[in-house]
Amino acid sequence: MDTSQLLKGVLDLAVLAVLRDDDGYGYDILRRLRTAGLSEIGDASVYGTLRRLFAAGYLTTYVVPSEEGPHRKYYALNAAGRTQLKQGAEVWGEFASTMNTLLRERA
Amino acid sequence: MSEQSDIAQYAAQVGAALSDLPEQVRNDLLEDLPAHLAEVAAELRAEGAGATLADRLGPPSAYAAELRATLGHTGGPSRTAALVGRAVGRVQQRWRGVDRGLGPVIGYERLGDFLALLRPAWWVVRGWLAAMLVAQLWRDGDGPGLLPRLEGSTLLGLFLTAGAVIGSIWFGRRTLARPPARRSARLALGGATAVLAVFGLVLVVEADDRAARGYWETAGGYVVNPYDQVSDVFVLGADGQVIPGARIVDQTGNPVLIGWCAQSNHNAFDANWEWRIVYPACPDVTPPQLPWAPASPAPLPWASPSPGGVIPSPSADPATASPSAAAPSAKPSLTPSAQVSPGS
Structure with a gap:
């Protein structure tokens, strides 16, 4: 099964999750997701998701100057984003356990 | 700087691939893209492998496709x-x-x-409907017929129809071969089709309505049945007296039915019921008050052309006078109104 299809539905949650403890800028967030094991994820997916979460009011941004390159735009969870992450985690937990049960029975 | 122009070019190509998105969505998505790409380019430079944006991110079209896929999975x-x-x-x-x-x-x-086979037929009908609609916009007065008339001219209308049908067929073949790519164009086409379909439906219903009921169409373009106020008819003899049990026939000798009573008081399964109708037909209608009958004789209105122009008339409404015209022998101008009872 193609992981990227599964990823589509949970990309928001994954991005919110890697921002839970530390703020991050675009490329940094991509790197965290890949390091966490989502190796198929693309830069455009992360960038697009960040834009959308920001537009939806879950993220705040600030710019940090960088010495050897362009400024970096950092994204941070706000209160709405944390609530969204918490709710999303619950939904995911239920969904995953349902799927696990289902697959164990049928396998 | 070539890196700067690389970034600008890459961003522009991504933007072009997303040109079909609504302005707002597209702007939200692309607003930050050059800055983001600059970050990525800086990372690539830091890695020092000499990779370009396209090496790392794939072609702009693929990037745009991935970006598009991230649209629309949060609420809202x-x-x-x-x-x-x-x-x-x-x-x-x-x-x-x-x-x-x-x-x-x-x-x-x-x-x-099967429906696909009917498509050219629809093109023809669509052309005709379009012509009818155009003619309708120019029309004032009477309702539509089945042919468009421009300024009352059927010939012009036929030309219009021919043009519209040919145009519709041409357009149909074109859209069949190459359906409109733009969403707005598809919506416009669908909307126009819906308008024509509704218009066609109205047209058919109206035409059916008109065919089902008899119509008197006057020159003024307004439709009225002059007899619809008549409930009964009294036939008068030359002496001005009501002839009981009279029958009225038309010029071919067929019975004429005037008035609600004559038209409705019958058994439809009875073969010759028309001939059984005699006037007055209503069972309980009193004859109109005729000023010349019986006791104080006034001159009959048709005996001498009334000197003062005053015609004794039970009804002032000229419309109710017309039934007399149905009697073939009577000269309409001489029998204006005396024999008709006013509708009750």
Whole structure:
């Protein structure tokens, strides 16, 4: 099964999750997701998701100057984003356990 | 700097690939892209492998496709989109059932196969409807016929119809070969089709209505039955007295039925019921008060052309006078109104 299809539905949650403890800028967030094991994820997916979460009011941004390159735009969870992450985690937990049960029975 | 122009070019190509998105969505998506790409380029430089943006991110078209895929899975407007999508899905599923179920009934594998054959017929009808609609916009007064008339001219209308049909066929072939790519164009086409379909439906219903009921059309373009106030008819003899049990016939000798009583008091299964109608036909209608009869004789209105121009008349409404015209022997100008009772 193609992981990227599964990823589509949970990309928001994954991005919110890697921002839970530390703020991050675009490329940094991509790197965290890949390091966490989502190796198929693309830069455009992360960038697009960040834009959308920001537009939806879950993220705040600030710019940090960088010495050897362009400024970096950092994204941070706000209160709405944390609530969204918490709710999303619950939904995911239920969904995953349902799927696990289902697959164990049928396998 | 070549890196700067690289970034600008890459961003522009991504933007071009997303040009079909609504302005707002597109701007939200692309606003930050150059800055983001600059970050990525800086990372690539730091890695020192000499990779370009396209090496790392793939071609701009692929990047745009991935970006597009991230649209619409958080709440907000995507919920509506999802609801609409599900509704459309249900309709499509139902249609597939009908498509496969009804097709064999008329000897086709699918109903859609048959409907596709009818497409050119629809193009012709569409042209005719368009011509009718155009003619309708210019028309004042009477309702539409079945041919468009421009300024009352059927010939002009026929030219218009021919032009519209040819245009519609041409357009139909074109859209069949190359359906409009832009969403707005598809919506406009669908909307125009819906307008024509509704207009056609109204046209057919109106035409049917007109064909089903008899119409008196006057020159002024307004439609009225001059006899619809008449409930009964009294036939007068030369002496001015009501002739009881009279029959009225037209110029071919067929019975004429005037008034609600004559038209409704019958048994439709009775073969010659028209001939059984005699006037006055209403069982309980009193004859009109005729000023010349019986005791104080006034001159009969048709005996001497009234000197003062005063015509004794039970009814002032000229419309109710017209039934006398149905009696073939009477000269309409001489028998204006005396024999008709006013509608009660």
